[in-house]
Amino acid sequence: MKLSLKKLIVTSILAFSIVYAQEDNSVAGDNASEPVDSNVFIEDKPAEEKEKTDDKVAEADSKVESENAPVEVPDLVALYGDRPEVEYWRNIYLTEKWQKVLRGILENAVEYRVYVRKCVQEKEVPLELEYLPVVESGYKTAVRSKSGAIGMWQFMANSVKPFLKLNEYVDERYDPWLSTQAGIAKLKDNYKIFNDWLIAIAAYNCGNGKMRKTISRAGTSDYWELVEKKALPKQTAEYLPKLIAIADLAINYEKYEVDLPRHDTEYEELVDERDAIFDYVPVKKPYMVSAIAKESGVSEKILKHLNPALTKGFTPPAAEYQLRLPVGKKEDVELALTRIQPIEFPFQYTVVKGDSLWSISRKFGVTVQALCDTNGIKENAILKIGKVLYVPSVKN
Structure with missing residues (x-):
């Protein structure tokens, strides 16, 4: 509601408000610091206090306009592409060996990469995030790290909620489309916490808790200062420079005269992949x-x-x-x-010492292949004691 309209309303009820104020002089005073929408005694205020109220209305209107304004997303390559840390990694990727490696990653990942590009554009995050899975996983959807992180965006099991499903039957970390949405959502959450894209992206690598402790100990929240102070883990200190260097080369391939996939043309040509149809x-x-x-x-x-x-x-x-x-x-x-008939699970069998797929299949009268298919394992798999196997009653 605009202030001018409020003035008309206040004027129309002025007589009542004066009487009410006389009966309880504390009301106007109690409401002096309340938001404009809860204060009907604007006309009773001193001139200077009314000016403060007008300022609050203007500030509120400005805040609404600010929230509806387009989000300003930083161009990380333009801002930090000349830093020595980025230059170091750019020179590495400009070597013949690493150009070949990078080209292979980008070509093999194009099905997912153009989809990621569409998502980062729609979610108003730094465009360089298209290349974050290059650093995280080499854009491999089934990769598992030594620490147990899985998939293109390398989610740990304890960090999937509320972004992805993980249970006995489904692990969405392996899904490149769903994990892309989850990865970007997680990065946006990080940005809300730290209000700085470099720190938000770095925290995606080392974890929010680790980042908070690092900032507290180092006395700064400037990513490059943290790098210079060697306050960050080595991997995290190299994380952003690698990302920015790779994005720079991929986007500006003509400038650097590198043999990489054509950044602009592939996006326009691969419509089905881009739109995940x-x-x-x-x-x-x-x-x-x-x-x-x-x-x-x-x-x-x-x-x-x-x-x-x-x-x-x-x-x-x-x-x-x-x-x-x-x-x-x-x-x-x-x-x-x-x-087709759905699977029924009359039995769940816990592996004990001496078991094999063959012996278990004989025990329940099913084929080894059925056991393997049902439990997502190979025929030569080594069974761990305590592992639960689902035994189907319907053979497909």
Whole structure:
């Protein structure tokens, strides 16, 4: 509501307000510091106090306009591309060996990378984040670090909530599309905490708790100062320089005369990859991916490629799962699901000393292959004592 309109309202009820104020002189005083919307005694204020109220209204209006204004996203390459730390890594990636490595990563990842680019543009985060998975995982979707971080965006199991699902049947860290959304959401959360993109990105690497302690001990929240003081872990100190150097080379390939994928043309040409165009079918029962593939005519390899979160080779038994499909295959898969029988799990077996897949399969009267498919393991897998195996009663 504009102030002029409020003045009209106040004028119309002025008589009442004066009487009320006379009955309880404390009201105006108590409300003197309240927001304008809760104060109906504006006309009773001294001139200088009214000016303060007007200032508050203007400040509130300004705040609303600021919140609705476009977010200003920093250009990390332009701001920090000339720093010696970035120059060091740029020179490394300009060598013939590392140009080849970088080219291989960017070419192999193009299916996901142009999608990531679309997401970072839509979410109003630094565009250089398209190349963060290069530093994190080499853009590999199934990679696991020594510390247990998994997937393209390298989420630890204790950091997936509330961004991704992780349970006995589904691990969305392996899903490049869902984990991209999660990675960007996590980075935006970091930015809200630290209000600095360099620190937010660095904290994605070392963790928010570690970053807070580092800033507290070092007495500065400037990333480059933290690097110079050697306050950060070595990996985190190299994290941003690597990212900025790689982004600079990939975006400005002509300037550096490097043989890398064409940054602009690939984005316009790979429309399906960029927009992640798929069909989806909600599945509420456990079906083997191999059975769905066989009955629908969709390649099992493609189904597994599009649904890497299904770590055991079948859809969850007690929760709805959105099965991702190639465009045009929705009706085929829906029909297939009416023809195949869902898996039943009458048994869950805990591995004991001396067990093998063969002995367990004989015990329950199922094939070794069925056990492997159901539990997402290979026939030559070494079973750990205490591991729980799901034993199917339906062979697909």
